[in-house]
Amino acid sequence: MSARARAWTALGALVAVLAIGASWWALALWPVGPDAPRWLLRTREVCFGATADTLPNAGGWMLLIGQPLSLIVLLAVVWGTELRAGLALAMSRMGGQLAMGAVLAALLAGLGGAVERVRAANGEPFSTGGADIAAQLTRINDEAPRLALTDQFGAEVTLDAFRGRPVLVTFAFAHCETVCPMIVADVMAARRQIEGTPPEVLVVTLDPWRDTPGRLASIARLWELDGGARVLSGPPDDVERVLNAWRIPRTRNQKTGDITHPSLVYVVGADGRIAYVVSGDAHAISAAVRAL
Numbered sequence: 001m002s003a004r005a006r007a008w009t010a011l012g013a014l015v016a017v018l019a020i021g022a023s024w025w026a027l028a029l030w031p032v033g034p035d036a037p038r039w040l041l042r043t044r045e046v047c048f049g050a051t052a053d054t055l056p057n058a059g060g061w062m063l064l065i066g067q068p069l070s071l072i073v074l075l076a077v078v079w080g081t082e083l084r085a086g087l088a089l090a091m092s093r094m095g096g097q098l099a100m101g102a103v104l105a106a107l108l109a110g111l112g113g114a115v116e117r118v119r120a121a122n123g124e125p126f127s128t129g130g131a132d133i134a135a136q137l138t139r140i141n142d143e144a145p146r147l148a149l150t151d152q153f154g155a156e157v158t159l160d161a162f163r164g165r166p167v168l169v170t171f172a173f174a175h176c177e178t179v180c181p182m183i184v185a186d187v188m189a190a191r192r193q194i195e196g197t198p199p200e201v202l203v204v205t206l207d208p209w210r211d212t213p214g215r216l217a218s219i220a221r222l223w224e225l226d227g228g229a230r231v232l233s234g235p236p237d238d239v240e241r242v243l244n245a246w247r248i249p250r251t252r253n254q255k256t257g258d259i260t261h262p263s264l265v266y267v268v269g270a271d272g273r274i275a276y277v278v279s280g281d282a283h284a285i286s287a288a289v290r291a292l
Contacts, residue, residue, distance in 0.1 A: 003085065010079040011086030017075065018103065021068035022110060028056055028064055029117045046249075046262040049279040055118060057186070057281045059179040059263045066178060139291075142274045144169075144266070145245035149204065149232035152216035157202065157230055159272065166199040166289055169266040171248050173207035173259055174219045183263045184223045190285035191228065199267075199289050201229035206250055206259045208239035267292070 001009070028048045048060030056064060076083060090096030147159040147169070159167065168187050172180035184203060191198045203223070205211035211219060211233050220231050233239060243250065250261040267276040267288040276288040 003082075004089070006079075006082045007085035007089055009086075010075070010082035011090060013075055013079070014072070014083060014086075015103070017068060017071045018107070021064075021071075022106070024067075025064060025110060025114060028060065029114055031117060045279045046264075049263045049281065057182070057263065057279065059182040062178050062182065138276070140274050140276060144268050144272055144274050145242070147202070147204070147232075147242055147246075149234040149239065149242060150213045150216070151230040151232055152220040152225075153230075154213065157232055159202070159268065162200050162268075163272050164270050165197065166270055166292055167202060167268040168199050168285065168289070169202045169204065169246070169268060171204050171206050171243070171246075171261065171264065172223075173205050174211050174215070174222065175207060175257065176259070179261070179263050181223070183265070184225075186263075186282045186285060187265055188223075188225070188229065189282035190289065193282060193286040194289055198228060201225070203229065203231045204242060204246075205231065205233045205239060206243065206248070206261055207252075207257065208233050208236040210257060 049057030151157045213233050216231050252259050265278045269275045269292045278284045
């Protein structure tokens with residue numbers, strides 16, 4: 001491939017990254033009314049943690065901002081010379097200058113629209129707030145699947161052992177540096193918001209190959225779990241069966257080991273049945289517990 005062809009390819013890759021990023025931002029933030037399709041609301045909930053105010057939670061904002069930026073940085077590192085050459089080629093032509101101006105104007109308009117969308121929602125982008133969150137949650141009332149794994153103390157933990165108390169069950173892995181820490185932080189913050197007897201917290205690893213039982217104590221310290229919270233693991237086959245039983249969507253990158261997954265928190269009532277499934281956000285989680 002000639003140097004000129006590589007330059008145009010690098011520039012095309014940049015345009016593709018910007019287009020995909022803009023599509024994700026539109027999916028997450030485009031204003032919708034109360035008659036919005038259920039699939040759209042569910043997609044926002046799963047992908048971006050959108051809850052009562054339909055804005056992304058903290059993990060969703062990190063994905064929206066972090067992923068396009070990381071791809072642009074990677075492109076600049078790998079194809080820096082070619083990218084600069086492609087930009088120079090584009091700017092040397094009137095059509096290229098007009099196209100670059102249109103792209104810049106679209107980005108500025110999109111940024112302004114995002115700011116207005118957040119302002120119009122009357123809330124902070126990382127918090128749902130509001131006293132009527134529980135009324136907007138959909139009660140499920142499904143029997144919780146079986147769960148029997150090892151915690152950071154080396155003890156076997158089963159969900160049946162907590163009958164009579166509410167339990168928050170979520171899923172994360174230690175090598176995750178974006179969504180998972182926010183999920184765990186939201187769950188622990190929600191636990192602290194509950195007056196009286198707080199719910200138990202079970203964090204099931206999504207990565208039993210690396211989050212082995214012997215590493216759980218250090219993971220618990222990393223996530224600052226207190227005595228009422230347990231991180232669980234076990235043999236990979238056992239953990240995979242639990243994840244499948246709880247219907248946790250996930251995709252594992254076989255080269256890096258990273259796992260793509262939604263930020264789901266299951267609110268299990270004292271009767272052992274799943275009452276609510278919440279996509280992160282401490283306020284929504286605590287509201288769901290209070291609504292049991």
